[in-house]
Each structure stands twice: as C-alpha cells, then as structure tokens.
Amino acid sequence: MPADLPRAAHDWLDNDAGPVVRPYAMTQGRVAPEGGEFDLVAFVVATAGGRPGEDTPLQPEHHAIVAAAWEPISVVELASGLDLSIGVVRVLLGDLRSAGLISLYEPPAATQPHDVDVLKAVVNGLRAL
Amino acid sequence: MDSVRSDHNGASSRIPVALKILIAGGFGAGKTTMVGSVSEIRPLQTEEILTGVEGADSVDGVEGKTTTTVTMDFGRITITDDLQLYLFGTPGQDRFWFLWDELSEGALGAVVLADTRRLADCFPSIDYFEQRGTPFVVAVNCFESEQRFAPEAVGRALDLDEGVPVVLFDAREPQAARNVLIELVEYVARRQLASASR
Numbered sequence: 001m002p003a004d005l006p007r008a009a010h011d012w013l014d015n016d017a018g019p020v021v022r023p024y025a026m027t028q029g030r031v032a033p034e035g036g037e038f039d040l041v042a043f044v045v046a047t048a049g050g051r052p053g054e055d056t057p058l059q060p061e062h063h064a065i066v067a068a069a070w071e072p073i074s075v076v077e078l079a080s081g082l083d084l085s086i087g088v089v090r091v092l093l094g095d096l097r098s099a100g101l102i103s104l105y106e107p108p109a110a111t112q113p114h115d116v117d118v119l120k121a122v123v124n125g126l127r128a129l
Numbered sequence: 130m131d132s133v134r135s136d137h138n139g140a141s142s143r144i145p146v147a148l149k150i151l152i153a154g155g156f157g158a159g160k161t162t163m164v165g166s167v168s169e170i171r172p173l174q175t176e177e178i179l180t181g182v183e184g185a186d187s188v189d190g191v192e193g194k195t196t197t198t199v200t201m202d203f204g205r206i207t208i209t210d211d212l213q214l215y216l217f218g219t220p221g222q223d224r225f226w227f228l229w230d231e232l233s234e235g236a237l238g239a240v241v242l243a244d245t246r247r248l249a250d251c252f253p254s255i256d257y258f259e260q261r262g263t264p265f266v267v268a269v270n271c272f273e274s275e276q277r278f279a280p281e282a283v284g285r286a287l288d289l290d291e292g293v294p295v296v297l298f299d300a301r302e303p304q305a306a307r308n309v310l311i312e313l314v315e316y317v318a319r320r321q322l323a324s325a326s327r
Contacts (some may be wrong), residue, residue, distance in 0.1 A: 039235070041147035041215055072144050076173060076203055076215065085174035085198070105144045107235060114237055118146060118212070119318040125208030126311050 026061055026088060033094025040086065043072045043105045044093060058099075062092055066101055145213050150310065151232055152202075153219045153258070154242030155250020159270040159300035160218040161202050163242065167306040168204030168216055175199045175228060199228060206310075214310070219254075229257060238317050239265040240309055242300065245278050248286055255287060264317045266294040268309045292316075 202218035280295035
C-alpha cells in the first residue's frame with residue numbers, strides 16, 4: 001500500500017531532503033552548539049555594532065546569519081530562510097554568540113502556563129485575519 | 130560577557146512573543162494542507178543525530194551514519210508585530226518521535242488531524258499528547274464524498290478525555306483551518322482558567 005511508509009533504501013534522499021551534502025561539514029563536524037541549545041522559536045538579533053574581528057574565523061554561513069538577523073528573527077526562520085538544517089544553524093549560532101556577534105532571546109513563554117491575555121490576543125487576532 | 134542579555138522584559142518591546150502549535154496526525158491526514166492553508170508554508174531541514182533511538186534505522190554495517198534527515202513543514206502566522214504563531218507539521222514516521230519531544234517543549238498545544246477512514250492512524254499522536262499533558266483538539270478532515278460522522282461519535286471512538294474538542298473541517302479551507310486553531314487556543318485558555326481556580 002503506497003500510503004504506508006516506503007521501505008525502499010534511502011527513500012529520504014528525495015528532493016525534499018535537500019542537497020546531498022553532509023550538513024555538519026560546515027560545522028567541522030560539531031553537532032552541539034556552544035553554550036546550550038536554542039529553542040526553535042528563540043529570537044536572534046545581531047549585536048549592534050558587532051563586526052566580525054579578524055581573529056574570528058567565520059564562514060559564509062555565519063555572515064549570512066548575521067546579515068539575516070539585523071531585525072529579530074526566530075531560529076526556525078533563519079534555518080528555513082538560509083536553507084540550512086536546524087542543527088547546523090544552532091552550532092553556527094553558538095559560534096556567533098561566543099564571538100559576541102548575536103544576542104539570543106529564549107521564548108519567555110517556554111514554560112506553561114501561558115498568559116491568558118496572550119491567548120485572548122491570539123484568538124482575536126485569528127478572528128480578524 | 131554581554132552576549133547573554135537575558136533581560137527579557139526590557140527587550141519585550143522588540144522581541145516578538147512566539148507561540149508554537151503542533152499539527153499532528155497520521156500519514157496523509159492533511160497536516161501539510163492545513164499548515165499551507167492558514168500560513169505561508171516553508172520546509173525546514175532537520176538533521177538529527179541517531180542516538181540509538183528505538184525504531185531508528187539499524188546502523189549495522191553503516192556505523193559511520195550517525196545522522197538522518199527529516200524535513201518538516203512549518204508556517205508562521207503574524208498576529209501582530211509582537212505576537213507570532215508558529216505551526217509545525219510533525220514528522221509522521223514513528224521513528225522520529227524524538228523530534229516531537231523538542232517540538233512539544235513549551236508548545237501552546239496541538240491539533241490532531243483525523244481521517245475517519247483510518248481513524249487508528251491518529252492514536253499514536255493522541256497517546257503522545259495525553260502522556261505529555263499537551264492540550265490538543267481533534268480535527269476531523271472531511272474529504273469529499275465521504276460519510277460524515279458526528280463529532281461526538283468520533284470522540285467516543287477515540288476514547289478522548291472529557292472536554293477535548295472534536296471539530297469537523299476541511300483542511301484546504303483557510304477559514305475552517307483558522308477556526309480549528311481558535312478552538313484550540315480557547316480550549317487551552319479554558320483549561321488554564323480551570324486549573325487556576327482549582
């Protein structure tokens with residue numbers, strides 16, 4: 001039955017799987033960001049006046065992240081916009097944070113309960129769409 | 130080190146509040162359709178580390194392979210400049226449960242899509258959210274020319290806890306999909322008020 005999960009070898013290597021490049025090559029094989037994880041909906045902002053120093057070896061992807069984060073942008077938007085996997089973006093964000101080039105804001109509502117006023121605002125906003 | 134400016138409150142005028150909603154359900158139940166009908170949908174690459182998760186691919190003979198690629202759908206609804214809703218279509222395959230844990234961390238709630246022709250497909254999602262205590266609504270995606278069931282009948286068939294909303298909708302209709310989200314958020318608010326008054 002086609003609706004069932006395909007068992008063919010490497011069926012995840014389709015167009016949806018993106019470019020066939022080992023994603024962690026650009027992180028020199030590092031899979032965990034420095035200084036802890038980043039929530040998918042944490043926001044990233046480039047540090048004002050933060051310019052990569054000569055002594056900070058940065059890759060094009062690092063620069064792309066800094067460029068995309070002049071306005072607050074969520075981690076998930078960064079990953080999708082730059083077409084990088086979320087794990088790779090996290091490692092690169094860890095580098096940038098260590099270098100003082102970005103600030104990171106974890107979602108304040110990461111723990112329940114959620115603010116009922118916020119929930120009302122969401123409902124009203126959805127109704128108004 | 131000033132890189133960790135953790136004064137959330139001081140920065141809240143600039144940093145939006147982002148809420149996560151998960152869209153779950155069996156293969157082909159309409160997750161991608163729903164995310165696409167209410168928001169601008171985009172693919173998200175996740176490259177996950179295989180850590181001997183039960184059900185993960187056997188790595189016998191390919192011990193060098195320690196990651197696997199999962200593509201998820203996500204979409205954003207901008208309520209106001211300061212308030213954004215993120216929808217995540219959860220990966221359908223069982224072996225990606227470990228991704229769900231992260232997705233559901235801090236999530237506002239979940240929509241479990243049900244297809245009445247294959248109702249059992251959504252059991253794992255329901256079990257998962259019940260176990261984690263994540264509030265969810267069940268949305269029955271009504272495909273054309275299909276026998277319709279009363280929401281109560283679906284709720285009984287799924288053995289849902291009392292109060293869990295069941296709605297019938299068409300995932301392709303933006304307004305209908307939005308109403309499902311409204312139903313979920315209102316349900317979360319009701320639960321919250323109820324637990325606060327207890």
